Amino acid sequence: MSLFTAADKALWRLALPMIFSNITVPLLGLVDTAVIGHLDSPVYLGGVAIGATATSFLFMLLLFLRMSTTGLTAQAFGAKDPLRLARALVQPLLLALGAGLLIVLFKGPLINLALTVVGGSDAVLEQARRFLEIRWLSAPASLANLVLLGWLLGVQYARAPVILLIVGNVLNIVLDLWLVMGLHMNVQGAALATVISEYATMLIGLLMARKVLVLRGITTDMLKTAWRGNMRSLLALNRDIMLRSLLLQLCFGALTVFGARLGSDVVAVNAVLMTMLTFTAYALDGFAYAVEAHSGQAYGARDDSQLQQVWRAACRQAGIVALAFALVYAVAGGHIVAMLTSLPSLQQLADRYVLWQAVLPVIGVWCYLLDGMFIGATRGAEMRNSMAIAAAGFALTLLTVPVLGNHGLWLALAVFLALRGLSLAVIWRRHWQKGTWFSPQT
Numbered sequence: 001m002s003l004f005t006a007a008d009k010a011l012w013r014l015a016l017p018m019i020f021s022n023i024t025v026p027l028l029g030l031v032d033t034a035v036i037g038h039l040d041s042p043v044y045l046g047g048v049a050i051g052a053t054a055t056s057f058l059f060m061l062l063l064f065l066r067m068s069t070t071g072l073t074a075q076a077f078g079a080k081d082p083l084r085l086a087r088a089l090v091q092p093l094l095l096a097l098g099a100g101l102l103i104v105l106f107k108g109p110l111i112n113l114a115l116t117v118v119g120g121s122d123a124v125l126e127q128a129r130r131f132l133e134i135r136w137l138s139a140p141a142s143l144a145n146l147v148l149l150g151w152l153l154g155v156q157y158a159r160a161p162v163i164l165l166i167v168g169n170v171l172n173i174v175l176d177l178w179l180v181m182g183l184h185m186n187v188q189g190a191a192l193a194t195v196i197s198e199y200a201t202m203l204i205g206l207l208m209a210r211k212v213l214v215l216r217g218i219t220t221d222m223l224k225t226a227w228r229g230n231m232r233s234l235l236a237l238n239r240d241i242m243l244r245s246l247l248l249q250l251c252f253g254a255l256t257v258f259g260a261r262l263g264s265d266v267v268a269v270n271a272v273l274m275t276m277l278t279f280t281a282y283a284l285d286g287f288a289y290a291v292e293a294h295s296g297q298a299y300g301a302r303d304d305s306q307l308q309q310v311w312r313a314a315c316r317q318a319g320i321v322a323l324a325f326a327l328v329y330a331v332a333g334g335h336i337v338a339m340l341t342s343l344p345s346l347q348q349l350a351d352r353y354v355l356w357q358a359v360l361p362v363i364g365v366w367c368y369l370l371d372g373m374f375i376g377a378t379r380g381a382e383m384r385n386s387m388a389i390a391a392a393g394f395a396l397t398l399l400t401v402p403v404l405g406n407h408g409l410w411l412a413l414a415v416f417l418a419l420r421g422l423s424l425a426v427i428w429r430r431h432w433q434k435g436t437w438f439s440p441q442t
Contacts, residue, residue, distance in 0.1 A: 005313065007309040007310060007312070007313035008313040008317055010294065010313075011287070011291070011294065011310070011313045011314060011317055012290075013290075014153070014156060014286075014289065014290035014293055014294070015286040015287045015289070015290040015317070017158050017159065017161065017286075018153075018161060018162070018285070018286035018289045018290065019282075019283050019285075019286030019287075020166075020286075035176050035180045035181060035190065036048045036180065036186075036187065036190060039180075039186060043121070043124050043126075043127050044127055044186055044187055046121075046124035046127065047124050047125070047126070047127025047128040047129075047131055047187050048127070048128075048190055050115070050118050050124065050125070050128040051128045051131035051132045053118070054111075054114040054115075054132060055132070055136070057249060058103070058110075058114075059143070060245055060248075060249055061242055061245055061246060061249070062143055062146070062242070063146065064237075064241035064242045064245060064380075065092055065095065065096050065146040065147050065150065065238070066146035066147065066149055066150040067150065067292075067375050068238050068241055068378060068380070069088060069092045069146070069147050069151050069154065070151075070154045070293065070296065070376070071154070071292060071296050071375045071376050071377065072084075072088040072154070072234075072296075073085065073150065073151045073153075073155060074155075074156075074292065074293050074294075074295070074296020074299070074300060074376055075088075075299050075376075075377075076088050076300060077154060077155050077156065077296070077297050077300060078296065078297035078298060078300025078301035078303070079301060080301075081300075082216055082217055082218045082222060083226070085155070085216060085218060086218045086222045086223050087226040087227075087229050088151060088154065089147070089209060089213075089226070090223060090226035090227050091226065091227060091229065091231060091234055092147045092150075092151075093144060093148075095147075095234070095238070096140070096144045096146060096147045097140050097143070099139075100139035100140030100141070100143045100144065101139075103136055104136065104137060104140065107132070107133065107137075110136070111133065114132070115128060115129060127186075127187050130187050130188055131187040131188070132191070133191075134188055134192055134195060135191040138194060138195040138198040138199065141195075141198040141199045141201070141202040142198050144202050144205075145168070145198060145201050145202055145205060148206065148208075148209055149161050149164055149165075151209060152208060152209065153289055153292065153293050154293055154296060155212055156293050156294075156297070157208065160208045161289075163208070164201055164204060164205050164208075167200075167201065167204060168197050168198065168200070168201035168204075169197070171196070171197040171200055171201075172193050172194055172197035175192070175193035175196055175197060176193045179192055179193050237378055237380040238380075239380075240380030240381045240383065241380045241384070243384050244380070244384045244386075244387040247384075247387045247390075247391045248387060250391070251391055251394050251416055254394075254395075255270065255274075255413065256270075258401055259409060262405060262406055262409075265345065265346065265349055266349075266406050268346055269346055269349045269350050269353065269406075270353075270406070270409070272337060272346065272350060273337075273350060273354065273356070276333075276336060276357045277360060280325050280357075280360070280361050280364075281364070281368070283321065283325070284318060284321065284322060284361070284365055284368045287318040287321070287365075287368065287369060287372070288372040290314070290372070291372030291373060291376065292375045292376045293376070294306075294310040294376070295307060295310050295311075295372060295373045295375075295376030295377065296375070296377070297376075298310060298376075299376055299377045299378075299437075299438065302438050304437070304438070311369075311373065315369065318365050318369055319365060321365075322361040322364075323362065325361040326358045326361050327358075329354065329358040329361075330358035333354035333357055333358065334347070334350075334351055337350040352407075353406060353407065356410040356413075359414060360410075360413065360417065363414055363417050363418050363421070364417040364421070366421035366425065367390075367418075367420035367421035370420075370421055370424035370425060371383065371420075371424070373428065374424060374428075377437065382427050383424070385423075386419075386420055386423040386427065387420065389420075389423045390417075390419040390420040390423065391416070393415045393416060393419040394412050394413070394415060394416040394419075397411055397412035397415045397416075400412070
């Protein structure tokens with residue numbers, strides 16, 4: 001069988017732009033850190049770090065807005081149903097704007113809760129508060145952008161997600177430099193840069209969505225009635241994906257907590273190594289996004305042959321990329337660590353654990369791809385159950401930490417990724433054997 005079929009080309013058409021645009025996300029984080037890190041006090045950097053962590057946790061819980069929208073849109077796209085396509089945009093967009101407005105209205109108590117949970121020095125927490133009071137004003141736009149990204153990906157408008165992510169992040173970087181370094185607005189400048197870029201991105205996204213709506217023959221009358229429909233099913237799907245995201249966040253949070261108990265050097269080394277893992281995940285997520293769109297289209301069209309072609313292409317191409325990452329980390333992992341930290345003690349300590357970075361891409365790629373298959377089919381309850389199984393395995397493996405030390409933490413992460421993939425694979429195989437993948441979900 002050819003390693004580059006028509007299905008492979010179709011997969012790369014969506015995956016490659018998403019990979020390149022995903023890379024701008026960690027780049028933005030690096031610029032934020034560099035800009036704030038050059039101010040005259042470390043409390044600014046600490047405040048932004050806490051603020052960014054609180055924002056990431058809150059918005060990641062609402063990531064279901066992007067995931068469910070992609071699946072529902074791709075299904076409507078495959079079924080060639082313009083009314084469903086309109087509903088897949090309007091309903092989650094209203095949900096996103098409503099949730100965003102609630103965050104803005106109640107940001108005071110939410111910020112108090114977040115800072116109480118995190119703790120720290122008064123000076124750092126004050127800077128975090130100043131950052132969050134401005135940053136969370138972007139909530140309606142930030143959440144709406146998740147929906148717009150998911151919808152444009154679902155209709156396979158390959159350039160749109162790239163433009164949204166790259167333009168938004170580049171604008172953020174430029175404003176960061178101007179407001180923080182030029183106007184000396186410190187953490188408020190960093191927050192305001194993000195707020196402006198989020199609303200600008202939303203405007204661009206709406207214009208792109210309008211173009212697609214016109215091309216698909218979706219009228220204004222359709223949009224006016226699209227808010228009606230089975231909203232209960234949408235809320236149930238989003239609930240399941242949110243619980244899945246919460247379990248994911250808790251597991252990765254536990255890595256930091258347990259690493260802290262092993263010492264400050266271990267926390268620092270794990271942060272460096274997690275940078276490598278995050279970069280790998282962003283790259284492989286490009287394939288997951290493409291699988292979501294194509295598998296959702298096949299699900300909407302009830303086309304099992306297309307679904308098999310998508311899966312085989314994804315396994316071939318993402319598998320090759322995962323192996324390439326593993327090979328690079330196995331051969332040059334130490335050199336990469338040296339580029340990320342200049343401290344000899346951390347470099348020496350990292351040498352003990354860098355091998356995990358060669359193992360994790362090969363283990364994790366399958367759960368990323370299967371996530372894409374299940375998101376495309378909007379099987380949120382099964383994704384939630386799979387994550388619960390993986391989280392239980394993760395928790396049990398943490399019992400090895402007193403014996404294995406930091407190796408136990410990385411082993412727990414490997415088990416977590418493996419169980420996610422394995423449990424989804426079992427569910428997928430069972431559906432395929434029984435011919436129930438396209439059956440209505442209860």
